[in-house]
Amino acid sequence: MKLWQKGIVYQIYPRSFKDSNGDGIGDLKGIISKLDYVKNLGIDIIWLSPVYLSPNNDNGYDVADYYKINPEFGTMADMDALIKKANELGLKIIMDLVINHTSTEHWWFKEALKGKDNPYRNYYHWRDKKNNWGGFFGGTTWEKAGDQYYLHLFDKTQADLNLSNPKVIEEVKNIMTFWLDKGIYGFRCDVINIIYKNSLENGKRRLVLTGLEHYHSTKRNHEILQELRRDVLNNYVETFAVGETVLVSPKQAYDLMAPDRKELDLVISFEHMDVDHINNKWFKVKFKPKKMMKALTKWQELLPWNCLYFENHDQPRSLSRFGCTEKYRLESAKMLATILLTLRGTPFIYQGQEIGMTNGDFKSLSEFMDTETHNIEKVGRKLLIPRPILKKMLFRTSRDNARTPMQWNATTGFTTGTPWLKENQNKSFINVEDALQDDNSILNFYKRLISFRKSSHILTKGIFRVISMKNDVYIYEREHNNQILRIFANMSKKEKKIHNRREPLLSNYQDFEPNKLRPYEAYIVEVRYGF
Ligand code: ISL
Ligand code: CA
Secondary structure: OOHHHHOOEEEEOHHHOOOOOOOOOOOHHHHHHOHHHHHHHOOOEEEEOOOEEOOOOOOOOOOOEEEEEOOOOOOHHHHHHHHHHHHHOOOEEEEEEOOOEEEOOOHHHHHHOOOOOOOOHHHEOEEOOOOOOEOOOOOEOEEEEOOEEEEOOOOOOEEEEOOOOHHHHHHHHHHHHHHHHOOOOEEEEOOHHHOOOOOOOOOOOOOOOOOHHHOOOOHHHHHHHHHHHHHOHHHOOOOEEEEEOOOOOHHHHHHHHOHHHOOOOEEEOOHHHOOOEOOOOOOEOOOOHHHHHHHHHHHHHHOOOEEEOOOOOOOOOHHHHHOOOOOOHHHHHHHHHHHHOOOOEEEEEEOOHHHOOOOOOOOOHHHOOOHHHHHHHHHHHHOOOOHHHHHHHHHHHOOHHHHOOOOOOOOOOOOOOOOOOOOOHHHHOOOHHHHHHOOOOHHHHHHHHHHHHHOOHHHHHOEEEEEEOOOOEEEEEEEEOOEEEEEEEEOOOOOEEOOOOOOOOEEOOOOOOOOEEOOOOEEEEEEOOOO
16 A cells, blocks of 8 residues: 555645744744644645745735745745655655646746747737636636736636646646655645646536536546656656546546556545535535435445545535534534545545634625635626625635634634734634643544554455445445444434444444434444354
8 A cells, every 4th residue: 555545634724824923824834833743643644735936816826936935934945844854754745736827927927928929928828819718716717918818717817827838748847856856745736637728719608617628637638647647756756646626527537546547646526525505616505414425425436545535725614514513513523534534545634624623703705815705706796696695605615714724722823913814713712722632622533533544454445335324324334354344423413323232443422322323423333244
């Protein structure tokens, strides 16, 4: 087994993790100061969201220079120190690789703006007129610059790179090599299945993302990934390339990660994140556990290995979506943790998830910093969505829900200054300092689960088999070498009848009652057939 299969990944969103100098913005020195914490949790791999030079219109996903560190985060020397200290602790680092687009502040783009015959013009996509494509952040995907328009599938300050230009591919290879030579373990590749555009013609009309068929999972996209593996990743002993995808089926995901195709190692898919909305994430509906179980089961059955996650910097907090933030906060957070760490695949934990952080307690739209949230607000206003409804949509779904500062303690744990994004006031009782001292905390439960998983061949290697998805109760097994663990998870706040008399090996309740699951109760039992 590779390290990325045995290990646990922890995602750090640098801006919100730990501020070391009181300017209200998390930074690299802050991260260094918390590496011991991450290590003690039982983590093996850190995924660092972008730290490159950036004007921060999309918090670093708009890269202005791939070879420079954003000064708000520190210096290249700090980055070297982070890699060194992490490696000393046995922690690997993967960095975000954002190659679908650059910031319009990137010097390539500034050169491109100089005119049609500039050598960098062809680094981007240009048209004389807009087409009918729809963007990920709402609205058109074309912005005028001079007498032409450039393509941006995301914010207008994120210009799509033209990967049909071999020079751009060379640039990507150089960037990857530069960072791998510094001792990182690999990359989380941003929106990696939409990087190659077959054509810039009008698309078939769709409710969202018109034009998708021209750039989604193209053949050439696969070839590019094969080329990056062959010419870059293969030069190193072991690397890890995990790709974030957009709208993939299990088959499309498998084609990106199948070992014999030599593209990515692992794919981040979204179906289980789409279970509490209709059409798109802004239209939330009541969460039905069955939908989640079905989505998880489907991917467990169809892919040999999954990226297991309930949260990241783009998703509202899982506790606020799929659990209970009040009466059963501890139980439901631990129940979700139990599922996360007992399925087959590589678990990803997003900063703060391990202490049960919840959605932000935003009171007004002006408190949001996220460009997507503001773009969608504009779209909503144009569509004449009544203000109270629009507000509700944004409060519930804004990506800023996941980006509020990490709650290290009840007071100035994140920063001694003014945080760049409003802190959640529940830091008074949801914070690392308190959680470390409380044996019953979500944090200590995560630690127990992580060490349980790592010492169990059944959980790391075993096959997955679903037993039941009825009545809000998820029951499945993992099996390896004829040894079986059965996992029970009550995903609701109602007590449920089940069949089980065996004492659990690990449970989110202190005691055990046979043949029932109390609200959000979840546990692991050992099964012996034929005895
Ligand atoms: O927010 C989303 C998921 O609910 C998606 O629409 C998201 O924009 C998409 O998954 C792509 O995300 C990635 O690329 C974006 C960046 O804004 C996100 O933070 C990043 O994770 C553009 O680089
Ligand atoms: Ca700082």
